[in-house]
Amino acid sequence: MLKFAVIGYGHRIGGIVDKLVNSGEATLTAVMDVDLDAARAKAAEKGYENVTYYTDAEEMLKAETLDGVLIGTRCTLHTAYALLVAKYNLPLFLEKPVSTTEEDLARLATILPTMNEKTVVSFPLRTSAILLKVKEIVDSGKLGSVEHVQAYNNVPYGRGYYHKWYREEKETGGQWLQKATHDLDYINYLLGGLKPVRICAAKSQRVFGGDEPAGKLCADCDKSKTCLESPYNVKKNGDRYLIGPYCCFAKDVTIEDSGSCILEYETGMHVVYTQNFVARNGAGKRGARLIGFKGTLEFDWVTSKISVFRHQENITEEYRINGAGGSHFGGDQNLVENFIDVMKGIAPSDAPLSEGIFSAKLCLAAKKSSIEHVFVEL
Numbered sequence: 555m556l557k558f559a560v561i562g563y564g565h566r567i568g569g570i571v572d573k574l575v576n577s578g579e580a581t582l583t584a585v586m587d588v589d590l591d592a593a594r595a596k597a598a599e600k601g602y603e604n605v606t607y608y609t610d611a612e613e614m615l616k617a618e619t620l621d622g623v624l625i626g627t628r629c630t631l632h633t634a635y636a637l638l639v640a641k642y643n644l645p646l647f648l649e650k651p652v653s654t655t656e657e658d659l660a661r662l663a664t665i666l667p668t669m670n671e672k673t674v675v676s677f678p679l680r681t682s683a684i685l686l687k688v689k690e691i692v693d694s695g696k697l698g699s700v701e702h703v704q705a706y707n708n709v710p711y712g713r714g715y716y717h718k719w720y721r722e723e724k725e726t727g728g729q730w731l732q733k734a735t736h737d738l739d740y741i742n743y744l745l746g747g748l749k750p751v752r753i754c755a756a757k758s759q760r761v762f763g764g765d766e767p768a769g770k771l772c773a774d775c776d777k778s779k780t781c782l783e784s785p786y787n788v789k790k791n792g793d794r795y796l797i798g799p800y801c802c803f804a805k806d807v808t809i810e811d812s813g814s815c816i817l818e819y820e821t822g823m824h825v826v827y828t829q830n831f832v833a834r835n836g837a838g839k840r841g842a843r844l845i846g847f848k849g850t851l852e853f854d855w856v857t858s859k860i861s862v863f864r865h866q867e868n869i870t871e872e873y874r875i876n877g878a879g880g881s882h883f884g885g886d887q888n889l890v891e892n893f894i895d896v897m898k899g900i901a902p903s904d905a906p907l908s909e910g911i912f913s914a915k916l917c918l919a920a921k922k923s924s925i926e927h928v929f930v931e932l
Contacts, residue, residue, distance in 0.1 A: 556621040556897050559584040561611050561635050563593045567626025567649060569881055570676075572600065573890040580894060584618045586611045611635060615642050622897040625649055628719075629726050633658035636673070636907075640665040645897045646673045647889075651735045652910035654727030656918060659911055666911075671902040674893045675910035678885025679740045679855075681892065684875045685885075688844075688853050688860060692744055696862060697846030700745060703825040704845075707737055710838030712831025713783060716762040716807055717772070717798030723808045729757070730813060730917040730924075733829050737840075738817075739905075739913040741825055744844065748819050754929045755815035755920040759807075761832050768806035771799050793835060815920045855883050 556579055560567060563585050574580040586608040587593040597605050608614040615623070615638065622645040625635045633653045639646050652675060653659040679685055692700060715732070719725060726732050742750070778784040783802050812830035819825070833839070841854035853860040860873040881887075888904070895901035919930040 556580040556894065557583040557619065558622040558624060558897070559586070559614060559618055559620050560624045560626060561586045561614075561639075562625060562627030562631070563587045563596060564626045566676075567624050568596060569886065570624060570626075570647060570890060571602075573887060574894070575600075575602065577890065577894060580621075580897070583620065584608065584614050586614045611638055615639070615644075620644055622647065622893065629654050629731070630724070633662050636662060636669075637665060640669045643668060644672075645893070647676065647893050648673055648907070648910065649676045650910060651727060651731040651914045651917065652907070653914050654731055659914055659918070662907070662911055666908060670907045672896055673907035673910070674889060674896055674903045675905040675907060676889065677736060677739050677905040677909065677913075678882035678889050679736050680743045680885070681888035681904055682855070682883040682885035683888075684853055684855060684858055684860065684883060685740055685744075687873060687875060688851060689744055691851060691860070691862060692844060693746070696849055696864070697844060697851055698848035700844045700846050701823045702845040703741060703745075703827075703842055705737055705741055705825065705827040705842035706839060707733060707827075707829040708833035708837055708839045709733065709829065709831045710834050712811070712833070713788075713797050713802060715809065715831055716802035716811075717783070717800050719798075721762075721800065721802070721807045721809060726809070727917075728921055729810050729829065729831065730755075730815075730920045731914065732809075733831075734813070734815070734827065734920065735913045735917050737827055737829070738916045739909060741817075741827065741842065742912070743909075745819070748821065748823075750817045750819050750825075750916065750932055752818050752929050752931050753815055753916065753919045753923055755813060755924040756927075757810040757813035757921075757924040759810045761811045762802045762809075763805070763807035764803035766801045766804040768804055770801040770804045772797070772801055773799065775801060810924075813920070813924060815923070817916070858883070 558580055582602050582605055584606045585593050590607050623639045624647040626649050636648055653662050778786040814828040817825040838856055843852045849865050850863040858875040862871040892904045896903055923930045
């Protein structure tokens with residue numbers, strides 16, 4: 555039985571823990587967290603027994619015999635803990651973004667020689683069933699070479715970023731690193747190693763944030779019946795996405811609610827990507843159009859549908875991806891299975907550290923461009 559530990563037992567990494575344990579091949583052995591009461595309660599709720607708890611990660615790594623480690627802390631701590639795990643040469647499941655600053659990216663790059671293939675970055679979109687099929691079609695040459703990409707992410711659960719601690723850019727690095735890191739990764743994966751050479755971007759904060767006091771709680775507000783983002787109205791409108799405790803129209807909301815970028819590649823082709831966090835319910839959409847001389851492919855994770863338009867034959871092919879449910883459209887399960895193989899030493903990572911670093915680099919460049927209104931050379 556494989557033994558693994560967790561550094562930062564939050565909600566997101568908790569889902570990965572469950573999948574690892576449910577595989578029947580791995581067991582949760584140790585947890586390091588700053589809130590041990592919450593960590594113990596979460597493990598107890600799941601029925602995980604014989605878990606040892608720590609408040610110091612290095613103490614845990616020295617004391618335990620482990621086959622792998624999961625890092626699920628807040629984003630600004632990802633790099634520091636990844637460097638620590640690298641000292642013990644253990645297989646690592648690392649939440650994205652791998653870093654939130656250029657300085658941390660440079661530090662993280664120092665462990666690439668030993669940790670690249672034994673680190674699985676949390677990029678489940680690249681391992682989801684629909685994207686693997688898209689990759690197969692693109693690589694078959696059916697479209698010809700891809701000469702233009704139009705990608706989009708209209709996030710229907712965006713309120714989670716503004717009612718919770720994610721609203722603080724100093725903790726997350728902003729929405730490029732929170733969301734676009736996934737999308738720019740899968741785009742580069744589909745393009746098969748084609749290298750981007752420069753990027754420009756724009757972002758806007760037009761909806762969330764405002765004049766309400768910093769730290770204001772929805773529970774303390776007298777506008778619950780009139781505010782469209784109040785728990786009362788969210789529940790009344792049947793929106794299934796829960797919200798956090800804080801007012802999303804407060805002064806301490808410091809992140810944008812939309813952004814777009816253009817990536818120019820070494821061949822001269824370019825990619826357009828746009829994301830927004832205002833869309834709700836049926837307006838949610840995530841996917842892309844890939845356009846070549848021979849054909850156009852369009853796919854959307856929300857509908858699990860792929861359409862291929864063959865230009866010279868006036869034929870449209872459609873694919874429906876069945877059984878693509880689960881977290882991140884089934885991509886999380888595939889990542890977990892890959893991490894098990896990495897811990898066993900029988901396979902390399904499907905989402906190696908180098909790809910996490912590259913995606914974060916693109917996102918930091920987009921952030922710089924959107925602030926300074928300039929093209930950024932990569």
